[in-house]
Amino acid sequence: MLNSLDRQDFFAGRVRRAAAGLGLALALSLLASPTFAAAAWITAKVTGTVILFQQGQWAELPVGSDVLADTPVRTLQSGRVELTSEEVTLSLGPDTAVQIEQSTGHLTRVTQFAGTVAVDARLGPGETCCCKPPA
Helix, strand or coil: CCCHHHHHHHHHHHHHHHHHHHHHHHHHHHHHCCCCCCCCEEEEEEECCEEEEECCEEEECCCCCEECCCCEEEECCCCEEEEEECCEEEEECCCCEEEEEEEECCEEEEEEEECCEEEEECCCCCCEEEEECCC
8 A cells, every 4th residue: 555655756757757748749749740740952053963762772963853952962063953941042054963951840950971052041040051062
């Protein structure tokens, strides 16, 4: 039989677990909301050969295509592409390889593996865009 102190500890533990579960559910719902979801990038202009890596293979990228975050994009020797997402435009020159990571709607991180990338960003308060050049 539980004494009153054990009973209080038992119920306090249940309340803490319920609150933690509620906090996790709230955090997951915020991450799934459109404000916090990663925006798709749109190919505004394509010249020459531009390819992206999806579903385990490289595929040619036509104008107007969506490029999701964390998808590698490459331009070949004849290729150039302009990718846009909200207020950020990336212009990739020939022989360029990048991967765009966008963990929230406020941070855009571009990892450049090769080539030339020009960034045109009209960022609001609290928004950040960073480009990591090749090593």
